[in-house]
Amino acid sequence: MSTILIKRVKIETGFTYVGNRVSGTTTAEVDILVKDGKIEEIGTDLTNHADEIIDGNGDLLMPTFREMHIHVDKTYFGGPWKATVPATKGIVSRIEEEELLLPKQLPVALERAENMIGWLLSQGHTHIRTHCNVDPHIGTKHIELTVEAFKKFEGKLTYDVVAFPQHGLLRSKVEPLMREAMRKGATLVGGVDPATLDRHIERSLHATMDIAVEANAGLDLHIHDGGSLGAFEFKKFAELVTEAGKIGQATISHAMALGDLKGGELEETVSILRTAQMDVTTTIPIGRTTIPIPYLYDNGVKVSLGHDSLIDHWSPFGTGDTIEKLCILAERFRFMDEYALNRSWKYASGGITPLNDEGQQVWPRKGDDANFLLLDAVCSAQVVARRQPITRVIYQGKVVQGKGVQA
Numbered sequence: 001m002s003t004i005l006i007k008r009v010k011i012e013t014g015f016t017y018v019g020n021r022v023s024g025t026t027t028a029e030v031d032i033l034v035k036d037g038k039i040e041e042i043g044t045d046l047t048n049h050a051d052e053i054i055d056g057n058g059d060l061l062m063p064t065f066r067e068m069h070i071h072v073d074k075t076y077f078g079g080p081w082k083a084t085v086p087a088t089k090g091i092v093s094r095i096e097e098e099e100l101l102l103p104k105q106l107p108v109a110l111e112r113a114e115n116m117i118g119w120l121l122s123q124g125h126t127h128i129r130t131h132c133n134v135d136p137h138i139g140t141k142h143i144e145l146t147v148e149a150f151k152k153f154e155g156k157l158t159y160d161v162v163a164f165p166q167h168g169l170l171r172s173k174v175e176p177l178m179r180e181a182m183r184k185g186a187t188l189v190g191g192v193d194p195a196t197l198d199r200h201i202e203r204s205l206h207a208t209m210d211i212a213v214e215a216n217a218g219l220d221l222h223i224h225d226g227g228s229l230g231a232f233e234f235k236k237f238a239e240l241v242t243e244a245g246k247i248g249q250a251t252i253s254h255a256m257a258l259g260d261l262k263g264g265e266l267e268e269t270v271s272i273l274r275t276a277q278m279d280v281t282t283t284i285p286i287g288r289t290t291i292p293i294p295y296l297y298d299n300g301v302k303v304s305l306g307h308d309s310l311i312d313h314w315s316p317f318g319t320g321d322t323i324e325k326l327c328i329l330a331e332r333f334r335f336m337d338e339y340a341l342n343r344s345w346k347y348a349s350g351g352i353t354p355l356n357d358e359g360q361q362v363w364p365r366k367g368d369d370a371n372f373l374l375l376d377a378v379c380s381a382q383v384v385a386r387r388q389p390i391t392r393v394i395y396q397g398k399v400v401q402g403k404g405v406q407a
Contacts, residue, residue, distance in 0.1 A: 002051050004034040004370075004397040009056035012379060015339070015359035022339035022359070025379035029058060034370040037396030042364060054404055059374035059391050060383070062345065063352040063363065064126040065322045069253050069281045069306025070116070071164075072149065073132040073142040074102055076311045078115035083316045091196070091224070095167045097313055102138045109142065113149035116310060116320075117157075122401045123320045124373045124390050126157045127350075129220070129306070131164040131190055131253075132181075136172055140181045147185035156400040162220050163211075164190035168197035170204050175211065182215035191221040195229055201236055209240045218249035220281075223256070230257025231269045238276040248277035253306070255280045258296065259289035266292075274300040283308045284329050293347065294333055305329075305348050322348045326384045341381035354380070370397035 008029055016024040031046035032039060041048065076082055087093035105112075120128055128150075132142040143163060150159050163186035165174050182189065189212040194204030212219050219241075223233050234252060241250045252273075258280070261269055273280070279302040282291055293303050305325055310318040326344050335341050345353050354363045364372075377388035392402030399405050 002036060002397075003040070003049065004052045004054065005046060005048060005050035006032045006034065006054045006056055006372075006394070006397070007046075008058050009061040009372075009374065010058055010378075011061050011361070011364065012342075012354035013361050014355065015342075022337065022342075024338055025342060025355075025381060027060070027379060032061075032364065032370070034397030037370055039364055039366050039368045039370055041366065052398075054394075054399060056374055057391075060377045060379065061364070062354065062373045062375060062380055062383070063349040064371040064373050064393065064395070065124045065348045066127040066129075066304060066350045067120050067125040067306055067320075067322070068127075068129045068251075068304040069283065069308055070120070070128060070130050071132070071309055071312065072113040072116045072128070072130045073109060073146050074098070074105065074312055075112050075116050075309060076313070077119070078112045079108060082311075082313075084313060091193070094314055098133070098135070098166065099137050101313055102133060102135075102142075106138065106141060106145075110145045110149055113146055114152055117149055117153055119310070120320050121153065121157055121393065122390075123322060124393050124401075125320075125322065126371045126393070126395045126400075127159065128157060129160040129162065129188070131162040131166075131220070131222075132186070133166045134163050134174055134177050134181045135165065135167045136174060136177075139177055140184050143181045143184050143186050155398075156395050160187045161185060162188040162190040164192070164222075166192060168192065168204075169194075169207055170198040170200060175207055178211050179214065182211065182217060186215075187217060189215065189217050189219045191219070193222065193224055194233060195225055201233055205233075205236055205240055209244050209246075212246065213244055218251075219246065220251040220253055222253045224254050226256050227260045228257075228265070230255070231261055231265060233257075234269055234278075235272055238272045238278060241276045241278060250276065250278045251281055252278060253281045254285075255282065255291055256288070258291040266295075270296060270299050270301055279304065281306050284325060284332060290332055293329065297347070302351065303347055304350070321387075323383060323387050323390070327387050330384055335384075338379075338381050341384045342379070344384055345380050371395050374402070 033041040163181035198204035372394040374392040
């Protein structure tokens with residue numbers, strides 16, 4: 001049984017008020033004893049015997065991040081600079097590009113995947129969900145190389161691998177390959193635009209669900225289609241999720257239509273997602289209407305964040321910096337006061353926050369996973385608004401990034 005004592009870290013303990021308005025965040029300096037990756041004790045001036053002692057230097061302790069939408073398998077990250085080329089036919093242009101590009105990139109794909117995972121870890125992510133191509137041109141090779149890449153980071157993070165038919169499940173006739181991908185280490189079943197790419201919403205969704213049921217796996221579908229078309233796809237997907245007993249096991253990535261819907265149509269769609277306990281992942285895209293993130297969360301639809309890519313043939317952008325992403329979210333939705341900035345952390349951490357909405361301390365507690373970020377900041381509101389730096393990433397009580405990292 002390994003024990004680790006983390007000394008002198010600052011935790012959020014509550015809010016201060018001016019009248020009824022939250023005006024600040026209170027903190028306290030504590031020590032945390034970790035046994036076998038779980039919090040055993042929290043106190044001041046702890047003197048327990050420990051196999052290792054980590055000095056937190058008074059840094060702010062916060063929950064680690066979850067990167068919930070990335071493609072580590074087809075990146076330029078770690079390679080030479082290359083901007084994208086114009087997509088004259090939209091998503092079809094990118095698919096046609098992949099037919100030639102991905103086979104050529106196979107010799108460097110593993111190294112680049114490892115580079116990206118390492119970078120995401122350094123940016124505070126201790127869980128990564130990556131989508132990996134399954135298509136006629138590379139088969140299941142990307143699934144295999146991604147599983148291999150994550151082996152390098154065992155004991156430093158957790159992960160999910162989504163078998164992703166980027167070129168369309170029906171369009172590219174990859175149902176057998178998808179089933180093979182699930183046997184080779186994929187943990188979730190993916191899909192993409194059943195209307196736009198597969199040209200048959202129900203056939204595409206039924207085939208996707210059949211694979212998920214056979215593999216006893218959850219689902220994560222890219223749906224970019226906007227307006228009423230996207231809303232109809234959400235509804236049909238939710239119906240299948242309910243029928244197949246997959247309630248609480250399905251995600252819609254991007255969900256662009258939620259940024260187009262208004263009034264009763266939006267309310268009805270949100271109700272459908274809430275009933276099926278489907279969550280949404282977003283990159284907070286720039287250039288079109290952003291989905292109504294606070295409205296969704298307040299109405300029972302969980303929203304998480306992802307970067308999609310850091311640099312690849314789809315986009316030259318992306319940093320992997322989720323503090324930056326939270327700052328963009330805060331600016332987009334005018335989270336300018338202490339309370340709103342504080343509450344934004346939940347979108348990046350799987351809902352874990354030191355304080356609940358009433359300002360009561362709920363994290364960290366005895367028995368919690370010892371997954372922490374240490375930051376040079378006075379409180380989380382400052383981290384988000386001023387993009388304060390991470391000093392260390394701690395997973396299961398061990399430093400995995402920053403001063404004191406364990407080999």
